[in-house]
Amino acid sequence: QHFLGSGRQHAPNRFNFFDIELLKEVIRQEGAHNFVISPASAKAVLAMLWEGAAGKTAIEIQKALRLEGSSTSHQLIFNSFLKSLKVKHPGTAVEIANQIFVSPEITVNHLYQEALTNIYLSGTQNVEFTNPQLAASTINGWVLKNTHGLIRTLVAPQAMNPQTKALVANALYFRGRWAVPFDKRATTVRCFYPIPSVCKNANFMETVGQHSFANLRDLNAKALEISYQGSKFSMLFLLPNNDIDELLRDLSYQPLNTIIPKLESTTVVVSIPRFAIEFDVDLTASLTNLGIKDLFTPAANLSGMVQKGENVFINKVFQKVVLEIDEEGTVGAAASGAVAVPLQGPTLPRFQASRPFLFFVRDIETGNYLFAGFVEQPELATEPLNSNPPQPNFSTVLKPVSINPVESKIDETTHSNGSPNRRPGDGSDTIRYPV
Numbered sequence: 001q002h003f004l005g006s007g008r009q010h011a012p013n014r015f016n017f018f019d020i021e022l023l024k025e026v027i028r029q030e031g032a033h034n035f036v037i038s039p040a041s042a043k044a045v046l047a048m049l050w051e052g053a054a055g056k057t058a059i060e061i062q063k064a065l066r067l068e069g070s071s072t073s074h075q076l077i078f079n080s081f082l083k084s085l086k087v088k089h090p091g092t093a094v095e096i097a098n099q100i101f102v103s104p105e106i107t108v109n110h111l112y113q114e115a116l117t118n119i120y121l122s123g124t125q126n127v128e129f130t131n132p133q134l135a136a137s138t139i140n141g142w143v144l145k146n147t148h149g150l151i152r153t154l155v156a157p158q159a160m161n162p163q164t165k166a167l168v169a170n171a172l173y174f175r176g177r178w179a180v181p182f183d184k185r186a187t188t189v190r191c192f193y194p195i196p197s198v199c200k201n202a203n204f205m206e207t208v209g210q211h212s213f214a215n216l217r218d219l220n221a222k223a224l225e226i227s228y229q230g231s232k233f234s235m236l237f238l239l240p241n242n243d244i245d246e247l248l249r250d251l252s253y254q255p256l257n258t259i260i261p262k263l264e265s266t267t268v269v270v271s272i273p274r275f276a277i278e279f280d281v282d283l284t285a286s287l288t289n290l291g292i293k294d295l296f297t298p299a300a301n302l303s304g305m306v307q308k309g310e311n312v313f314i315n316k317v318f319q320k321v322v323l324e325i326d327e328e329g330t331v332g333a334a335a336s337g338a339v340a341v342p343l344q345g346p347t348l349p350r351f352q353a354s355r356p357f358l359f360f361v362r363d364i365e366t367g368n369y370l371f372a373g374f375v376e377q378p379e380l381a382t383e384p385l386n387s388n389p390p391q392p393n394f395s396t397v398l399k400p401v402s403i404n405p406v407e408s409k410i411d412e413t414t415h416s417n418g419s420p421n422r423r424p425g426d427g428s429d430t431i432r433y434p435v
Contacts, residue, residue, distance in 0.1 A: 014066035014068075016255075016256070016257060016367050016368060016369065017066050017255060018039060018042075018043065018064060018065050018066065018290070019039035019256070019360075019368070019369040019372060020251055020255065020256055020369075020372070021290055022037065022039050022042060022283070022286060022287075022290065022372075023037065023039070023358075023372045023373075023374075024248055024251070024252075025285075025286035025289055025290060026281060026283070026286050027248060027374055029285055029286060030281060033194070033376045033377040034275065034277045034279070034373070034374065034375055034376055034377050034378075035277065035279045035281070035373055035374055036277045036279050036321045036323045036371055036372070036373030036374075037279070037281060037283075037319060037321060037371070037372055037373065038172055038319065038321055038370060038371050038372075039368075039369050039370075039371075039372055040081075040085060040096075040172055040368055040369065040370045040371075041170045041171075041172045041319060042283060042287075042317070042319065043065065043081065043368075044081075044082060044085075044096065044098060044120075044170045044172070045098075045168055045169075045170050045317065046061050046064070046065065046287075046292070047078040047081075047082075047120060048098060048100070048116065048120050048122060048168055048170075049061065049168065049295065049302070049305075049314070050062065050065075050074070050078075051075075051078075051112065051115050051116070051119070051120065051304065051305075052109070052112050052302045052303075052304040052305025052306075053295070053300075053301060053302055053304065053305075054301045054302075054303050054304055055301040056294045056299075056301065057294045057295050057300050057301040057302065058301070060291055060292050060293060060294055060295065061292055061295070062074070063291055064287070064290045064291045064292050075115075075119050078119060078120065079119045079120075080366075081366070081368060082096060082098075082119075082120060082121050083121075084363060084365070084366045084368065085172065085363075085368075085370070086121075087230075087232060087233075089229065089230040089232070090229065090230075091176060091177040091179075091228060091229020091230050092175070092176040092177070092228050092229055092230045092232060092233055093173075093174075093175045093176070094172075094173070094174050094175075094233070094370070095146070095171075095172070095173045096121070096170070096171070096172050096173075097121075097142075097146040097170070097171045098116075098120055098121060098122035098123075098168075098169070098170050099122060099123060099124070099125060099142055099168075099169045099170075100116065100122065100123070100124045100125070100166060100167070100168050100169070101124075101125050101126075101127040101135075101138070101139060101166065101167040101168075101169065102124055102125070102126060102127065102165070102166045102167075103126070103127065103128070103129050103130075103164065103165045103166065104126050104128070105165065106165050106166065106306050106307075106310050106312065107306060107307040107310065108124050108305065108306060108307075109304060109305060109306055109307055111304070112304055112305050112306075125138070125142075127139070127167070129160060129161070129162055129163070129164040129165070129167075130162045132157040132158070132160035132162065133157045135155075135157075135160050135164075136155045136156060136157040136159075136160050137157075139154060139155050139167065139169065140152065140153050140154055140155060142169065142171075143169070143171060146171035146173065147171050147173050147322075148173055148175075150173070150322050151171075151320055151322055154169075154320055165312045166305075166312055172370065174233075174361060174370055174371070176228035176229065176230075176233055177228060177229045177328060178226060178227075178228060178229070178327075178328065179226075179227040179228060179229050179231070180207075180209055181327055181328045182205040182206070182207050182326075182327035182328070183207065183327065184327050186205070186206045186207060187203055187204065187205050187206065187274075187327060188203075188204055188206060189201050189202070189203060189204070189381040190202065190204045190271065190273075190354065191354060192204075192273055192354050192355070192377075192378055193354055193355050194355075194356065194376050194377055196355075200377070200378075200380060201380060201381040202273040202274070202378045202379060202380060202381055203273060203274045203378075203379055203381050204271045204272065204273050204274075204354075205270075205271070205272050205273070205274060205326070205327050206269075206270065206271045206272075207270050208267065208268070208269050208270070208348065209267065209268065209270065210265055210266070210267055210268075211224055211225060211226055211227075211265070211266065211268050211270065211351075212224070212225040212234075212263035212264065212265055212266075213225075213263060213264065213265075213266040213268045213349055213351065214259070214262045214263045214264060215349075216238075216259065216262065218250070218254055219238075219240075219247060219250050219251070219254060219259075220240065220241045220242060220246065220247070220250070221238055221239055221240045221241055221247050222238075222239045222241070222351055223236065223237065223238055223239075223259055223262070223263060224236070224237045224239070224268065224270065224351040225237075225260075225263055225362075226270075227364075231364065232363065232364055232365055233361060233362065233363055233364060233370070234361075234362050234364055235325075235359060235360065235361055235362070236256075236259075236260075236359065236360040236362050237272065237351070237353060237357055237358070237359050238259075238357060238358040238359075238360075239351065239353050239355070239357045240355070240356075240357070244355075244356045244357070244358070244374070244376075247358070248358075256360070256369070257367055260367075266349055267348055267349075268348065268349050268350070268351055269348050269349070269350045269351070269352075270351050271350075271351070271352040271353065271354070272351075272353045273353060273354075273375070273378030273379065274325065274326050274327075274378060274379045275323075275325060275375050275378040275379050276323065276324040276325070276379060277321070277322070277323045277324075277373060277375075278320075278321070278322045278323075279320070279321050279322075279323075279373075280318070280319070280320045281318070281319050281320075282316050282317070282318050283316075283317040283318070283319055284296060284315075284316040284317050287317060295313070295314050296313065296314055296315070296316070297313060298311075298313055299313075300312075300313035300314065302314075321371070323371065323373065353375075356374065356375060356376040357374075357375055358372070358373070358374055359371075359372070359373050359374075359375065360372045360373075
C-alpha cells in the first residue's frame with residue numbers, strides 16, 4: 001500500500017509521453033477511419049490500479065507512465081493531475097469522476113479506500129454483478145450523470161459477466177467555446193481527400209485569424225493550435241504534408257512537447273472540416289504492447305486493493321468516447337460578421353486540413369492531453385450549410401473489468417488504413433495529396 005506524503009514530482013513531461021504512445025498503438029491496431037481516445041482517462045484508471053498494485057504489476061504501470069522516484073512522488077503527480085481536470089470557467093468546463101464498483105463478495109482494503117478518497121477523488125459502490133440487468137443499470141446511470149447525458153450506455157446487461165468482482169470506471173467531460181468562434185456563414189463545401197485520388201465533399205469551417213502556427217520541417221507537417229476561452233485548454237492540429245503513417249513514425253523521435261515551443265503567433269488562413277466521432281475501443285492489447293502485461297493475467301498482484309486472501313485481476317480496459325466539434329467549439333455562441341477566406345492568397349500562411357490529420361485537446365498549463373484522435377472521414381456535406389449542427393461536447397468513459405483474461409490477436413501486416421506495411425525510406429511511403 002502506498003501513502004501520500006511529501007515528495008518531489010519527477011519528470012512531469014515524461015508522464016505525458018504515454019499519451020502519444022497510446023495514440024499510435026490504437027491507430028496501429030484499430031485501423032478505424034475516425035477515432036478518438038482519452039489518454040487522460042486511461043491514466044486516471046491506471047493510477048487507481050497502480051495504487052492497489054504491488055510487485056511486477058506496479059512496476060510495469062510505473063514504467064509505462066514514465067514514473068520515477070518514490071511512491072509519494074507518484075501520488076503527488078496523480079493528485080495534481082486529477083485536480084487539474086476539474087475546471088469551471090464561463091467558456092470552459094472540465095469535470096472528472098472516478099468510481100470503483102465492487103461485488104459484495106469482496107472487501108476493499110480500508111487503506112486503499114482512504115487513498116481513493118484523498119488522492120484519486122474517487123469512491124466505491126457495491127454492485128450485484130450476479131444481476132446483470134441491475135448492475136448495468138447502476139453503472140450506466142453513473143455514466144449518464146457524469147457525462148451530462150452524452151454517453152447513455154457503457155455496458156449492456158447481456159455483456160455483463162456474473163463473475164465480475166470489480167469494475168473501475170472513469171468519466172471525463174469537456175465543454176469549451178473557442179476563444180474566437182468560427183462564423184457559420186463562412187462555412188463552405190470543399191473536397192476532403194481520405195486518399196489522394198478520392199474527393200469527399202465536407203463542410204469546412206474557415207477563418208483568417210491570429211493563431212499559434214508552425215511549419216514543422218523535421219516532421220514534414222504543419223501544426224496549428226486554437227485556444228478555448230480561458231486560455232487553459234487548446235486544440236492542437238497536426239497536418240502531414242504527405243503520409244499520416246510517416247508523421248506517426250516520426251513522432252516517435254520528436255515528442256509532442258517538443259513541438260509546442262516551435263509554435264508562433266501568426267495570422268493564418270484556417271480551413272478545418274467539421275467532424276463528429278463516437279468510438280468504442282478495448283485498450284487491453286494496446287496497453288499490453290506498452291509493457292503493462294502482468295495486470296491482465298491471473299498472476300496480477302492487486303493485493304493492496306482487497307483484503308488479504310482475496311484475489312482479483314483485470315480482464316480488459318474499455319473506453320468509449322463521444323466527440324463533436326463545430327464552429328462554436330463545444331457550445332453555442334454568437335458570431336458576428338461574415339468572413340471572406342482567401343484560400344488561394346499568396347501572402348498568408350495557410351492551414352487547410354483537406355487530408356487526414358491528428359488532433360489533441362491539450363491542457364496548456366500541465367501539458368496533459370485530454371483527448372487525442374485521428375480524422376480520415378469528416379462530416380460529409382449532406383445538410384444545408386446554415387442548419388444548426390449538433391451541440392458539441394467531449395466525453396469519455398473508461399473501465400477495466402475484473403473477470404477472466406481474453407486473448408488479443410494483433411495483425412502486424414497492415415497499417416491502420418488497411419494498406420500493407422511499407423518500409424520507411426523505400427520510396428513507397430510517399431503519398432501526394434492535392435493542394
